[in-house]
Amino acid sequence: MLSNIRIVLVQTFHPGNIGAAARAMKTMGLTDLVLVNPRQFPDPEASRLAAGAEDLVEGARVVGSLAEAVSDCVQVVGASARLRSLPLPHFDEPDEMARDVVENAAHDPVALVFGRERFGLTKDEIGLCSHQVSIPANPDYGILNLSQAVQVLAYETFKAWRRRPESGYRPTLPAEERQPSREQVGHFHDHLGRVMQRSGFITQPHARTEAHLHALFARAQPSRRELSLLRGLLASLEGHLPEE
Known part of the structure; x- marks a missing residue:
């Protein structure tokens, strides 16, 4: 057309x-x-x-x-x-x-x-x-x-x-700008939970705190690139934490 x-x-x-x-x-x-x-x-x-x-x-x-x-x-x-x-x-x-x-x-x-x-x-x-x-x-x-x-x-x-x-128009986004998969989001939250516990932010699994953080990131809807940046930040913080 x-x-x-x-x-x-x-x-x-x-x-x-x-x-x-x-x-x-x-x-x-x-x-x-x-x-x-x-x-x-x-x-x-x-x-x-x-x-x-x-x-x-x-x-x-x-x-x-x-x-x-x-x-x-x-x-x-x-x-x-x-x-x-x-x-x-x-x-x-x-x-x-x-x-x-x-x-x-x-x-x-x-x-x-x-x-x-x-x-x-x-x-x-x-x-x-x-x-x-x-x-x-x-x-x-x-x-x-x-x-x-x-x-x-x-x-x-x-x-x-x-x-x-x-x-049939569909905007094409670069892969890094697309929404992350549920698996990628799950890995991020697991990583965040580990860092929170090792850093002493929480001393034991705390369902309410984790639920609030899950909701926060659900509202923010980070892209794959942004989620990768967050995981990079967590990895950097992990490197400065005492060994378990």
Whole structure:
């Protein structure tokens, strides 16, 4: 579904903005980048600012017109200030747009179109779109950089996609950040109990004290890494205790 969502940049002036937009796309799982008459491309600055998304920059398709960029799309959303002179459907909120775009992208290509850094899309270019969307911002300073605008709409699109049950999205945590197994937690509490007794904190098994500590660590929900740090601390303390 995400592969059917295309980002189209029209006549981008600064090549670095192409790289920054590619980076914004990749963080949200979007990969289809089309450039309409960029002023300067390819360019080392585009690759430099991609910062890990160079593959999207290298795979970007360059075309001569917006019509060519969106000819196969069933929905084309132009990101711009609302032009009331054009009776296009308008999304006042990006999340509403994203839900609609993702629904259409389930079956066919769709496009999010962004205009030039200085003055956006022309009236004729908006006329090639099926919808408009605006990004609500501070009325006294509502200026977003091109890549910032791409990031906002890409994020809303990704959010709408991952909330669909069929997306199968599951955040991937590094192993050390995951919750420890019950076995690992059990070993920790056994270790803690030994240190408490050897240190003299408790002189005999004390179920109430141990239950309170079990509850404390259950509320804290330490990760595997944090549990490992705690066990390292206990091991260090053990090294300074008298032999039994």
